[in-house]
Amino acid sequence: MAKQTRRQPAGDTLRQPLRLIGGQWRGRKLQFPLCDGLRPTGDRIRETLFNWLGPYVPDAVGADLFAGSGALGLEALSRGARSMTFCERDPAAAKALAGNLALLGASGGRLQHMDALQWLNSSLIETPLELVFLDPPFAADLWQPSIDALAARPWLADGAAIYIESGPGSVFQVPDTWELHREKRAGSVCYRLYFYRAD
Numbered sequence: 541m542a543k544q545t546r547r548q549p550a551g552d553t554l555r556q557p558l559r560l561i562g563g564q565w566r567g568r569k570l571q572f573p574l575c576d577g578l579r580p581t582g583d584r585i586r587e588t589l590f591n592w593l594g595p596y597v598p599d600a601v602g603a604d605l606f607a608g609s610g611a612l613g614l615e616a617l618s619r620g621a622r623s624m625t626f627c628e629r630d631p632a633a634a635k636a637l638a639g640n641l642a643l644l645g646a647s648g649g650r651l652q653h654m655d656a657l658q659w660l661n662s663s664l665i666e667t668p669l670e671l672v673f674l675d676p677p678f679a680a681d682l683w684q685p686s687i688d689a690l691a692a693r694p695w696l697a698d699g700a701a702i703y704i705e706s707g708p709g710s711v712f713q714v715p716d717t718w719e720l721h722r723e724k725r726a727g728s729v730c731y732r733l734y735f736y737r738a739d
Contacts, residue, residue, distance in 0.1 A: 556580075558609050561587055563618030570640045572609040573632040580609040581675060581705060585726055589703060590615060592722050592733050593671075596701050597621055602671030605656035605686060610637045612673040612703070613649070621671065623648040627656040657682070660689035668697035675705040683712040691715045698738040705731045 558570045561583055572580070581589075589612075590597065598620035604613030607626040617624050626641075626649060628634045634653040641649040652659050656676070659665070672690065676682040683706055690696060702718060708730050714720075717739060723732040 556609075558611055558614075559583065560615060560618050562590060562615065563620065565614070565618040565644055568618075568644065570609075570614075570643070572636045572640070580611040581731075582726070582729075585705075585729065585731055586611065586615055588724065589731065589733065590619060593701060593703075596671065600671040600701075601667050601669060601697075602673070603627065603665075603669050604673045605660070606674070606676040606682070607637060608633055608675075610640060610649075612675065614640070614644070614646070616671060616673075617644075617646050617648055621648065623650065623667075624671075625650045625652055625659075625665075627652045627654060627659045629653065629655045657685055657689055660686065660693075660695065665693075665695050668700070669695055670697045670700050672696070672700065672702045673705075674703065678707045678710070681710070683710060687712055687714055691717075696736045698736065700736040702734045702736060703731065704734070705729060 555571045556574055558572055558580060560566060560568045597616055600621045601623050602616055602621055603625045604610060605627050607613055607628040610626050613624040613626050626637055628637055638651050674686055707728060717737055718734040719737055721733045721735055
């Protein structure tokens with residue numbers, strides 16, 4: 541008799557794990573789909589970043605632009621951020637992120653199923669942002685348009701923290717009002733933390 545094999549449900553092999561590393565959901569494991577350009581920030585980089593951010597996260601109003609798996613925004617909510625808007629245009633990634641927010645009972649998480657630049661150029665931002673994660677797909681080269689959109693309107697609160705993750709060869713210019721706090725490189729990833737100081 542031929543050996544029967546159990547067929548995997550469609551999509552099972554296209555999912556990846558995500559583990560939250562700090563805060564109230566520390567150790568929780570979530571799943572997200574494998575989508576083009578979706579590259580979650582690794583555990584070590586997240587740990588370093590949130591060590592840098594320290595006391596700036598609790599009660600912060602923030603946005604995870606180009607959210608993907610939502611790793612950065614979920615980590616912020618886990619560590620006490622008041623609210624976090626997740627911008628994600630990919631249908632599969634947005635659906636998974638909505639499910640993970642519901643699974644965690646993350647009442648402060650708000651999903652915008654739309655392009656981050658579209659959101660930044662809209663009138664949907666009601667409260668100045670105190671914490672912004674900018675980690676677009678590297679191949680899309682969206683750093684400068686995103687920085688320009690953030691700087692063009694009064695979206696940032698005075699003292700807001702802005703995190704930018706990029707490739708080592710990525711070129712962009714930040715406004716003079718953004719002060720570089722820390723920067724580091726890990727393999728093919730460069731990451732920087734800025735603070736916005738109003739004129």
